[in-house]
Amino acid sequence: MSTPILEVRELVKQYPATLAVAGVSFSVPEGVCFGLLGPNGAGKTTTIEIMEGILPPSAGAVCYRGEPLGNRFRQEAGILFQKTALQDFLTVRQCIALFRGLYTTGLEVDEVMRLCALEKLAGRDARKLSGGQQQRLLLAIALVNDPAVLFLDEPTTGLDPQARRNFWELVQSIKARRKTIILTTHYMEEAELLCDEIVIMDRGRIIAQGPPRRLLHEHFAEVLLELPRQEFPPAARTLPLNIIDASDRVEISTHDLEATLRTLLEAKVPLTNLRIRPANLEDLFLELTGTELRP
Amino acid sequence: MIRRLLSVLHARNLEFLRDRGTLVFTLLLPVTLVIGMGFVFGGPERPLFKVGVLAGRLDGQAHPFLHERYVAFITLADDGAALRKVTHQQVDLLLDLRPPERYWVNTDSPKGYIVEKLLLAAEPAAVREPVTGAAVRYVDWLFPGILGMNMMFSCLFGVGYVVLRYRKSGFLKRLHATPLTAFEFLSAQVLSRLGLILLVTTILYAGIGTLIGFHNAGNLLLLALVGVVGALSMIALGLTIAARFSSEELVGGLLNVLTWPMMLLSGIWFSLEGSPRWVQWVAHAFPLTHVLDAARAVMLDGAGLPQIAPNLLYLAATALAFLAFGAWSFRWRIE
Numbered sequence A: 001m002s003t004p005i006l007e008v009r010e011l012v013k014q015y016p017a018t019l020a021v022a023g024v025s026f027s028v029p030e031g032v033c034f035g036l037l038g039p040n041g042a043g044k045t046t047t048i049e050i051m052e053g054i055l056p057p058s059a060g061a062v063c064y065r066g067e068p069l070g071n072r073f074r075q076e077a078g079i080l081f082q083k084t085a086l087q088d089f090l091t092v093r094q095c096i097a098l099f100r101g102l103y104t105t106g107l108e109v110d111e112v113m114r115l116c117a118l119e120k121l122a123g124r125d126a127r128k129l130s131g132g133q134q135q136r137l138l139l140a141i142a143l144v145n146d147p148a149v150l151f152l153d154e155p156t157t158g159l160d161p162q163a164r165r166n167f168w169e170l171v172q173s174i175k176a177r178r179k180t181i182i183l184t185t186h187y188m189e190e191a192e193l194l195c196d197e198i199v200i201m202d203r204g205r206i207i208a209q210g211p212p213r214r215l216l217h218e219h220f221a222e223v224l225l226e227l228p229r230q231e232f233p234p235a236a237r238t239l240p241l242n243i244i245d246a247s248d249r250v251e252i253s254t255h256d257l258e259a260t261l262r263t264l265l266e267a268k269v270p271l272t273n274l275r276i277r278p279a280n281l282e283d284l285f286l287e288l289t290g291t292e293l294r295p
Numbered sequence B: 001m002i003r004r005l006l007s008v009l010h011a012r013n014l015e016f017l018r019d020r021g022t023l024v025f026t027l028l029l030p031v032t033l034v035i036g037m038g039f040v041f042g043g044p045e046r047p048l049f050k051v052g053v054l055a056g057r058l059d060g061q062a063h064p065f066l067h068e069r070y071v072a073f074i075t076l077a078d079d080g081a082a083l084r085k086v087t088h089q090q091v092d093l094l095l096d097l098r099p100p101e102r103y104w105v106n107t108d109s110p111k112g113y114i115v116e117k118l119l120l121a122a123e124p125a126a127v128r129e130p131v132t133g134a135a136v137r138y139v140d141w142l143f144p145g146i147l148g149m150n151m152m153f154s155c156l157f158g159v160g161y162v163v164l165r166y167r168k169s170g171f172l173k174r175l176h177a178t179p180l181t182a183f184e185f186l187s188a189q190v191l192s193r194l195g196l197i198l199l200v201t202t203i204l205y206a207g208i209g210t211l212i213g214f215h216n217a218g219n220l221l222l223l224a225l226v227g228v229v230g231a232l233s234m235i236a237l238g239l240t241i242a243a244r245f246s247s248e249e250l251v252g253g254l255l256n257v258l259t260w261p262m263m264l265l266s267g268i269w270f271s272l273e274g275s276p277r278w279v280q281w282v283a284h285a286f287p288l289t290h291v292l293d294a295a296r297a298v299m300l301d302g303a304g305l306p307q308i309a310p311n312l313l314y315l316a317a318t319a320l321a322f323l324a325f326g327a328w329s330f331r332w333r334i335e
Helices: A045-052 A071-076 A093-101 A107-117 A133-144 A161-175 A188-194 A210-220 A232-239 A257-266 A281-289 B001-020 B020-041 B078-085 B110-122 B139-167 B169-175 B183-211 B220-242 B250-267 B277-283 B287-301 B303-327
Strands: A006-014 A019-028 A033-037 A059-064 A077-080 A149-153 A180-185 A197-202 A205-210 A223-228 A242-245 A249-254 A275-278 B050-052 B071-075 B093-096 B102-106 B125-131
Touching: A006 A045, A006 A180, A006 B110, A019 A045, A019 A059, A019 A205, A033 A045, A045 A149, A045 B277, A059 B050, A071 A077, A077 A133, A093 A107, A093 A133, A093 B001, A107 A161, A133 A149, A133 A161, A149 B220, A161 A180, A161 A188, A180 A188, A188 A281, A188 B078, A188 B139, A197 A210, A197 A281, A205 A210, A210 A281, A223 A257, A242 B093, A249 A257, A257 B169, B001 B102, B001 B183, B050 B078, B078 B093, B078 B102, B078 B125, B078 B183, B093 B110, B102 B110, B139 B169, B139 B183, B139 B220, B139 B250, B139 B287, B183 B303, B220 B250, B220 B287, B220 B303, B250 B287
Parallel strands: A033 A180, A033 A197, A077 A149, A149 A180, B050 B071, B050 B093, B102 B125
Antiparallel strands: A006 A019, A006 A059, A197 A205, A223 A249, A223 A275, A242 A249, B093 B102
């Protein structure tokens, strides 16, 4: 078996009042999109920042191609932080050129701009970009050294749905170039679309790990029925069903759809707004933690 | 390494030159000050003779000359400094009341000629010591001070706040994720600011020098060397403040704590000759004092390298010490 491109071993990050990461271990094979999922405060940003070499761990280690993080890693890693400001008064092209100058090898500035659809914005002041354009610029900067491994820390947070979808298309085109991508997100749709493997974290620990489809298959053989909470009569809660409370809805997990529907009809539960769907990663999180994702 | 340093240097230069407000302010403040000072102090001299006196006590009984009307008598302690004042016509005559009674008069000074007549009428036995030298106006003396003050503000606040802003915005954290080292980053900041300061100072020197009719008595390259070493020392001092902290209030306060004593005690506005010894010790700890002492020695007295070498060595040593401390304590991100 080949050496994983990144290996995290017994990682711990202890702050004075908080244990942010409580001993996590996992490996990232080369060429996959690897997702770190979890709610805010789960420890995923701390974990990814230790993996990026930005934060020192309290204990444990991160290895890149079997060696501790060093110069080679800095030359071969591309990073998009959750929040990044750039220098004032620089154009899009100049921002990219600045970072290109920090690496010995990489892509040409024009090529990076083309990859991230920034050609028409080349001469624009970087401060005057929209949210989606700004993220594309930051992605371009992360790609400027033609990285072997690309870290994307909540890259679509705060973007409108269209900008988010455009960004996903960009990430998919990067995946197609066989780059390894480490992605943190709390958008389950994003993880399902992009990630080949995921780790779900909560309170600094890993609570599930593996390919999304396998995890869903392992935890859910059922389908889910969703009903608006206000249309679900309190008396129906005593029915012999597997009922899960979500924020604005009630979910019923079942192996036997017909029998469950019959039970609900007999109890005169209104089914006008009933929705039936397969389980997703958010359901998996609820299943594993008993709490809804905290955005 | 050079490629990375040049990339950061180029980007920082672009940022500064495009920040029109800061650029205009950097140029306008010292021009305004010098024109204002030149206007206030550069006009016709007041009709008052000034005589420097080297003596522990002014005894009017023994020396009737001390009763002359329209003559201001200024007690001076340092013989060398007092003699320079006659040479530069900052006093019209220097009188040493210690026996044998002597006086120094600048033979190029019309006022010296008249005061000498008054002295000899009152005290004919005084021994004459003639000196020569062109007059140094206050504005000529002030000129290096203004250049130095502008340099100090630009070095300390320019670098300090820029690094603080980069850290607070997360830009430093992003740079930290690249192969760029702290030394490369700091060197680029130092070089960028040094280049801009030298450019601005050269423009000011040429522009204001022409405007007030200033003549440099010394070597221009030596003066440039004073500017380079002095700016390096003060930029490095600014970096030590900005190297670690993330609070604008704290950094602003610390920079003010540094700049105000330098404003008052480094000899921008007036000479510290005659001030208490401890004040002079404190003043000589400041890099700006050494910049101004060396610059005035070159510009006004035509001093050469040997005369200003102690100042240059002090500035170079502090530059290295501040840079080393700044690089050691540097933080890329908010702790």
